[in-house]
Amino acid sequence: MNNKNEINQVKNSMESFRSDFPVIDQLINNKKLVYLDSAASSQMPNQVINEVSRYHSNDHANVHRGIHSLSHRATETFENTRKNVSEFINSKNTNEIIFTSGTTESINLVAQSYCRPRLKKNKKILISHLEHHSNIVPWQIVCEQTGGSLDVAPINQDGEIITEKLIDMIDSSVVLIAISHVSNALGSLTEVKNIIEAAHSKGVPVLIDGAQAISHIKVDVLDLDADFYAFSGHKMHAPTGIGILYGKEELLEAMPPYKSGGDMISEVTFSATTYNDLPYKFEAGTPNISGVAGLGAAINYIREIGIDNITVHENSLLDYMTSELQDVDGIRLIGTASKKVGVQSFLLKDIHSHDIGTILDHQGIAIRTGHHCAMPVMEFYGISGTARASLSIYNNHEDIDHFIKGLDKVITIFN
Amino acid sequence: MNNKNEINQVKNSMESFRSDFPVIDQLINNKKLVYLDSAASSQMPNQVINEVSRYHSNDHANVHRGIHSLSHRATETFENTRKNVSEFINSKNTNEIIFTSGTTESINLVAQSYCRPRLKKNKKILISHLEHHSNIVPWQIVCEQTGGSLDVAPINQDGEIITEKLIDMIDSSVVLIAISHVSNALGSLTEVKNIIEAAHSKGVPVLIDGAQAISHIKVDVLDLDADFYAFSGHKMHAPTGIGILYGKEELLEAMPPYKSGGDMISEVTFSATTYNDLPYKFEAGTPNISGVAGLGAAINYIREIGIDNITVHENSLLDYMTSELQDVDGIRLIGTASKKVGVQSFLLKDIHSHDIGTILDHQGIAIRTGHHCAMPVMEFYGISGTARASLSIYNNHEDIDHFIKGLDKVITIFN
Amino acid sequence: MATQKKTGNLKELYKKLVIEHARKPQNFGCMELHSDSSKGVNPLCGDKIKIYILQEKGHISKISFEGVGCAISIASASLLTETLKNQSVAQAKKYAKNFIMIMNSNHESSENKKKFNNRDLETLMAVKDFPTRIKCATLCWQTFLSAIEGKDIVVTTE
């Protein structure tokens, strides 16, 4: 599939999409912006920005509770996106899609609503050493609350979860395994399907933190047989403030609500309150309706390009970037997994990543620096942070050439 | 202050603001839309819609963690709005402003983070009979979790909290009082300042649910001496998906985090994690940045008009609407408090509110029908729901005339 | 200025027959002696309905309902009881499923129209042109199915 011809074809067609992203088309410090920070937050195409505006200007009203036309239109926009998400990740039922405020909230929901009642002394949550803080701290807190413990599967020097070791750590004391599909600091692609299979054979459910996977590779929750899958709109060209939790119906059914308030109840009296059905049980209060409208447009946009085309494009760019980086004098690549997605972390001589960041920014190049909310990964490598360049649909070879040239200036200043 | 001249002056100047709201300017069922559902969700002026688009098209990036220019601009937009909110409600410190996803989440945060560690058998939460489900169910749940109990202060036939009775119910067993500033179902304005004073004299803190107050009357948390004040962006002409929790610094300081993940930590290791300072401790994960940008624009918009002008305008409209409604044959007004804000609920003969809603919608008139997420209020009046018309900046006398005429058709159809 | 497809005809929705059934519902009230019953709620609007059935020899010999709701939901429930009384259980189930299917079917495809084979029920067809009200019409039918199939759950419309 990845033959040169095909890559070139994809490359040409991707170039035409670039102009859909208005943020990309600007000068930063009088230089054309080179945006290499999509792993932190991806940019939105006009299709998404305009859909949010259209919703705000034409259809806005509160959802679900209204009989008037605007409210009906808002509800349709909202519920159609739920269907859209369900199809996009291939969930069996639409009511398995819960809208949250982001990956972080999705994970908190599972920690509090699924794990808190099940955890106790001698029971554990199993994560890995390469997780984002959002997939560490909620588990630490629920362990503290219940007396459960947190087990951490090791990674190797390339920054890969050692699958066999993780699988060895699974036993009946594990309440849930929570691992990321793709590491945000290192780009490593986890062997989630194998892990899920092994976990299920021992009766243990698995949550996948898909924040860094969802806009880069095909995600099929049925095929993976994931029990929970969490991701954020803003990492897939939709607005911030909207996230998704996919959960298997039978698991969600059995869970108590997380937040409570309007819309998630069926009947309220002061003596007793009964909860609404899925997915509403988990969606208390007025939701982020325009965020959901934007999410729908983002999914349509990704579908139009084709997620497989995106993968081909980004993989080819990542290969190019990594090989160019390797030629830079004094570079040390952090994260050299054999299977990677869209991200390269690195160190340059003894130069602190913030200084790299500032000097690149001065040339219009936006990368991320620091610990990337993955302090345990930094600690593993014995470093305080890295510089990280991350890729998306709209990046091209020129971006990478600018970036590599930008690093020359860093070296010059520090020599 | 409320002399006729002044009201007319305000009325004329308000008319010029109406054209800022694009949603209002449309046909529903071939009739000009009359939007009387702002209590469910208010409409956004172009200033807000455009600010969201501008942010999406120019400045979007993840906040806080970035050294590059875009991230800096996004962070500035975000933090400037925090200052803006702080000034708008007159909080002492900017770090007392926590961004949440809505009033519902703000209240859940206090329930779980403030009350859960303090509640136990023989301790209680005190609310009133007119609360929105979002200010009931979170307290029911935390009581269930801890063995605490929920006390409910009574209301009178006009739909007012009986202040003396509520005050009588305050003693040292009360962990927190949680009441709404304005009732969403009835419009009643609660005597929050008196209640807070009485509560403080007995050492009890007070949370005010300000969802229905914030865009209608001046809110000054310092003057009220409120301990917590919760409200939503979408009820004050900002987008959905963004809410605010104000809390006194010393209370917030002492509370454990609610959600956890990125940005709310200071240091993460697998053995121990330390939390960040206020307000970040309570803002885990990527926040709703464009929602916050829109919120800032909404506050600027309200300030430009002047909240006192808004109050005058809406009060005069409400008086007009109520007196016109009283003349409708077979009407029964629900919610006849002496001090009210922007809302009138009613019944019409034996006609179910949904039928009223559908027939009005057919004439382009959008009202809300049903229990308004306040089932205990409905139960108090022995009814299953009401029809509710609610007002905002952009409404005018013509809207009300259309609405009243629309009710004629309801009566005709059911005769 | 945005515009929108006009919704249905109000006079069709609130036909005389519907208003009459809503005002004076048939078979209204609790039936102490019953073989099956079920409760349905619409959590978003607060409508509640309870259906009681007395089965005898594979037939529905008696059926009643009680509850609160709008004209559409009360009329629909009233018509339901009239329609299903004395039907065989199998026939009644088919009726209910067909009603729900037609109500939820695509508004545009007109082949689905007029398939109730029941003139009175036919009047509820107009509800299809008022999408926010379809749940009002179907709640009692779903509740009926849940009762007759012996499911011990509260039906909710979502």
Added chain:
Amino acid sequence: MATQKKTGNLKELYKKLVIEHARKPQNFGCMELHSDSSKGVNPLCGDKIKIYILQEKGHISKISFEGVGCAISIASASLLTETLKNQSVAQAKKYAKNFIMIMNSNHESSENKKKFNNRDLETLMAVKDFPTRIKCATLCWQTFLSAIEGKDIVVTTE
């Protein structure tokens, strides 16, 4: 196409003196014998610094720091130790407060410029033109103040 105010001059930010201090920081390391110490962190970038002070007779007789950080934060800490060593405690506090105030003061009002009365410290002035880096320069000064004022908290920059 949106444009943006150009930020400061890179050569000014990374002057030779700054790079030298960052490469070979003065007074670097843990000081076992100290009267005051404090820790500072920047939670968003992970920088950490610890300052040790030995007070004698109202003067700072010895001062050192250790930690990890970018060139700006290390150079600032190194310059801090050089500047404050042998100062009276009162004088040193004034210095630190002044430094933080100037760094955080409005970028536009140029009256605030060049008020350190210290040529070496003056080089850090350029940081003001790089708003994302101001915290890097001020963290050690805030940590110093917290140490000298005996506050038992971890300083964080927000």
